Amino acid sequence: MASWIPIEDGSDFSLQNLPYGVFSTDDLDQRIGVAIGDYVLDLKALAQEKVFAAIDFDSSTLEEPTINAYASLRKRVHQDVRKLLQEILNESTLLGPVLRDYRDRRDRVLVPLSRAKMHMPMHIGDYTDFFVGLYHAQNCCDIFRPGMGLPPNFSSLPVGYHGRASSVVISGTPVHRPRGQIVLNGIPTESLCQKLDFEVEFAAFIGRGNKMGSRIDVNEAEDHIFGVVLMNDWSARDIQQWESTPLGPFNGKNFCTTISPWIVTLEALEPFRTTPLTV
Amino acid sequence: MASWIPIEDGSDFSLQNLPYGVFSTDDLDQRIGVAIGDYVLDLKALAQEKVFAAIDFDSSTLEEPTINAYASLRKRVHQDVRKLLQEILNESTLLGPVLRDYRDRRDRVLVPLSRAKMHMPMHIGDYTDFFVGLYHAQNCCDIFRPGMGLPPNFSSLPVGYHGRASSVVISGTPVHRPRGQIVLNGIPTESLCQKLDFEVEFAAFIGRGNKMGSRIDVNEAEDHIFGVVLMNDWSARDIQQWESTPLGPFNGKNFCTTISPWIVTLEALEPFRTTPLTV
The missing domain is CATH 2.30.30.230 (Fumarylacetoacetase, N-terminal domain)
Known part of the structure; x- marks a missing residue:
């Protein structure tokens, strides 16, 4: 073509x-x-x-x-x-x-x-980050809960958390090194992040929504995905580690999330469709 | 007056x-x-x-x-x-x-x-729920991590998570009983929530924001609070319990959060200012 x-x-x-x-x-x-x-x-x-x-x-x-x-x-x-x-x-x-x-x-x-x-291509009303990649999950568990293995819910549902919608920005936007509370020599201390990390992730924009209280059938889910972008999930691992029990990631992720400015449609990706990884 | x-x-x-x-x-x-x-x-x-x-x-x-x-x-x-x-x-x-x-x-x-x-009085760009009430935290820990006491970070920082901004509604809006994955007889099962809970909380609307990457001094924090509402933090405790390791609450809270439609300003509350609870 x-x-x-x-x-x-x-x-x-x-x-x-x-x-x-x-x-x-x-x-x-x-x-x-x-x-x-x-x-x-x-x-x-x-x-x-x-x-x-x-x-x-x-x-x-x-x-x-x-x-x-x-x-x-x-x-x-x-x-x-x-x-x-x-x-x-x-x-x-x-x-x-x-x-x-x-x-x-x-x-x-x-x-x-x-x-x-x-x-920014779309106004983002809510942003959810799911924990679904097997190897990624294994890596994270090795860091945050060594020796405990994958959580028992991992193979039963896509575990997710809400990220901060208002700090999603497009590639090229300068990233400020975050400040927050970390544990230094056993003492909670306010500090610049010492362990800044980044991960590439696959992100989807939901185009057509649903009425509150109604559900979208899993077989119709793709009709609601307008397209996808690559995402850089910046993480302040030291801030995250100290804050995330029991409510999950918060300031360790809030400071910035970067996406590519171009949204690729599912139609464009159709020729690359493959069978899912099986465990 | x-x-x-x-x-x-x-x-x-x-x-x-x-x-x-x-x-x-x-x-x-x-x-x-x-x-x-x-x-x-x-x-x-x-x-x-x-x-x-x-x-x-x-x-x-x-x-x-x-x-x-x-x-x-x-x-x-x-x-x-x-x-x-x-x-x-x-x-x-x-x-x-x-x-x-x-x-x-x-x-x-x-x-x-x-x-x-x-x-809805304001468009909500992001919604954060903090875990700061001592008695509330003790109750939650008794439910979700019995015998383990308060998390070690509790007295050092306000632990928080992002809630779903788009499902915050005003009092009087009908609440749909959520469906989700819960554990029944040891087996993850899709079900209507069996343990719907509600908690009254104190919620603030941030009026004036800050530039990304800049911080608001704690002594200036009140200048950014436009006013407060009462909030009903609906929770599907059975969905929440199964999903919330390791990333915190998600679908167990997403289905609805109710606020009062009238925002009370800090000026109106000034006569009721008191000294904080000390632990």
Whole structure:
């Protein structure tokens, strides 16, 4: 699947990917875009020019400064928009006049990535971190409860905790080394963190929510995932170790959580679907 | 301190209290009000009529559908607004023409509480629950870690965890009995909660925030507290007990947290300030 836009081999931003982000430039206010090659495609401008008119959805959601409203729509809409974008960006598109052959529009809506300033793609209402990776869990248990093995609930349910939603930031945001209470020579002491750690994690944005008190069937769960990002779960291990009995991680994680600014859709990852690890 | 508005003895809504809430009626869109006797005083209408013009602040914050923007202002503004409201509502006010003697305005801005529908007063970005009450902590430890006593960090720092911000609702909202995984006869089983519990707690709304990476000095902490509410910390004890090692409470608390719709300011509580419990 090749595009008329030049895309370097090995680029993260192929026609198969088309991740969503929120960007601004010196001239353009904060808006939704899709990365392609060395460009970001301005979806606000395309929506305003009625490029999505053939798809049955409220395209004003693409004119908002975050992806939340658009992400809350049915999966079907995201799939139709993706198909249309792949068609108009394809080198052998049947819809050349929409973008490829419409030089004025091309110059306006294809913004060089080098000029784009990235922002948090969605407003995060709640952020949950789950403890599900077997090797990760084994490592953590070796650190925090040596000799005790995995907790008895590990193989029965995904254990999770709420992280601090308001300190999730995008890659590139400076991280402040946290200060907090740690135990030094057996004495609780206020100190800069001495054991700053980081872990790469897989994070999902929930697009469409559910009514409070109602449940989402596990077979429908994927319909509610708008897309995924990589996440850097920064941890102040010394602060965490002292504070986390009995209520779990708190200040040891609160100071910063970093995500990539581009949200990759499940459709883009579909070719890489594999069978789960079995224990 | 008596008001020209009739206030029953023992009313929660005296001239000393003046709590803030967000209400609507069949005719009025969602707006900020202050409770007084059997009425709610419409601050949006008063702000639009420039009643607060003598106070140096952006009074359009009082025209918003939540208290967040107003709460984020300096404590001095809240104190000045409170003084002005106490003056114009006082039976011996020097500012009678502002409200008491201006019948047309009185009828418009004093809305009977019976007609007011209450809403969440503030948008909650993050919600933290701290474990600080000695007797409460002793009770919890007896339930969840019998014989082990208080955790070693208890007397050194306020241990806390993030609750689910999006399931905080106001009093009167129906509570759904949660379903989750509990251990029955030694076997992890999906079930309706069998051990629903509730606890009254003292909760504070942080009004003015801090920049990420900066700290608030403990001596300035009160300047950041807009006010307080009573909170009902609903807990599914059987779900909580099984899930909470090692990451703390999660689904056992997520289904609902109830707060009172009226935010009582620290100024209103000042006469009741007392010395802390010493252990």
